Amino acid sequence: MYKITTISEICRLFHCSHMSLLWSFVIFPVLAAVPSNSFGADDLYFRTVPVEDSAGFELGRGFDLLTGNPRQDCVDRTVVDSHADFGPDAVTFSSTEVTRNDDLDRSLNVSASASVQGGFGSASASTSFARALHLEAYSLSYVVRASLSGKGKGLRDVVLKPNYLKLLQSKDQEALQRFRLLCGDGYIGEFIEGGEFNAVVQIHTTSQSQRESLSAAVSATISMASGSASFASTVASIAKTNDVKVWTFRRGGSGTPIAITPESIATQASSLPALVQSSPAPLRMAVFSYVTLLDDPDIRLLDLNATEAFIQKLRVELNDARDREAEIRYILSHAGEFYANDSDLPKLLAELGELVKFEAYVHDNAIECIGASGSCSETIPALPAVTVRPGRR
Incomplete structure (x- = not known):
């Protein structure tokens, strides 16, 4: 197909x-x-x-x-x-x-x-x-x-x-x-x-x-x-x-x-x-x-290690959110494959909304960090809590 x-x-x-x-x-x-x-x-x-x-x-x-x-x-x-x-x-x-x-x-x-x-x-x-x-x-x-x-x-x-x-x-x-x-x-x-x-x-x-x-x-x-x-x-x-x-x-x-x-x-x-x-x-x-x-060992170029480590953390968090977003979207669009209750839908939609906002925040934080050439905040908010996952048939 x-x-x-x-x-x-x-x-x-x-x-x-x-x-x-x-x-x-x-x-x-x-x-x-x-x-x-x-x-x-x-x-x-x-x-x-x-x-x-x-x-x-x-x-x-x-x-x-x-x-x-x-x-x-x-x-x-x-x-x-x-x-x-x-x-x-x-x-x-x-x-x-x-x-x-x-x-x-x-x-x-x-x-x-x-x-x-x-x-x-x-x-x-x-x-x-x-x-x-x-x-x-x-x-x-x-x-x-x-x-x-x-x-x-x-x-x-x-x-x-x-x-x-x-x-x-x-x-x-x-x-x-x-x-x-x-x-x-x-x-x-x-x-x-x-x-x-x-x-x-x-x-x-x-x-x-x-x-x-x-x-x-x-x-x-x-x-x-x-x-x-x-x-x-x-x-x-x-x-x-x-x-x-x-x-x-x-x-x-x-x-x-x-x-x-x-x-x-x-x-x-x-x-x-x-x-x-x-x-x-x-x-x-x-x-x-x-x-x-360079012949002069005293010349120090900008060290980006801390910045790159922070961006790597952002990548991990962002991909975790993307995994969960895809999982929820699949459940919502293939409801017949799951043992879902009527009460599951509003919980899944609420979690999906929080994940989308989280992804936008991570993106904005990353853009600011990269644009600042390494001078950026290294605070990452916690991922939204998992609500419910109905079992698959």
Whole structure:
């Protein structure tokens, strides 16, 4: 059972998670990258950042770790060419069951910063993709990915341009903040190129026992050596009796429509090398801290560790609220599947209203925090209390 709709539904879908939809879209140029952690979290000087599209992101350009936006070109350098080899054996395929919005974010490389900003207003393609999906425990949801990548162009002999170096050498706090505003937290030193095919498959189940049996059937194909073909075949068989939604997007390649049926997933995965060979896209970029270009150890750049830790907390809280919102919306729109009492409805609606207000508060708090370049309140209100959850038939 399929229904096909348009990308414009992505906005309305936030409020209509119970609708039966199947749609597909190709990523068009979007000014967005997915910021990871600051240099102090795991590595003092280096970070690999997934890239949505190359628009605005060039070798040597500065990068703001909090917003994920490009900044000015503040370095002189030499460019080194490299040409990746995309053979058929370079493709990797994975299918993973996801049950929570936080799992979905991580599977699609949506950062904490993008996640807390992305549910409201403009957002990158993968962030909008993740926010359009409402994961709840009553359906089965799987992230399917096929990808291949290789080293692209890089930089060597990098030095800060004299006028920007003077800002740092002054060691004045306002000058350091000015430097970050202009140049960001690091520079783009290398691109990883290739292609990715991503799909999220959601299978509607009508009872707890059916969910368990279908989960076992699909899980068996995930571990098979045949990979994408086995998974696609099993899902296509399930679609004959159950409502199945498929969301897909691809990075890299051009001119070929994206699959919109379970049967086409394996074909798209296997055709990725041929598509990408002629038109690879930037998938990730290496961002190097400006500290690596400084000879003076007394120069201290802005430390964003505390801010990023707070944003990560906001992401966890926000995704917990999204999980519960999706759960309540499902119960309300599939009441016949539950042992519900008349008194449950007003309680569920009241909780839903509180969750929506909580999500808006978290979003506003995150925007303020990110816009303040790390100077923000670190107070998170408690999630609204759970009211009632009727048992499933």
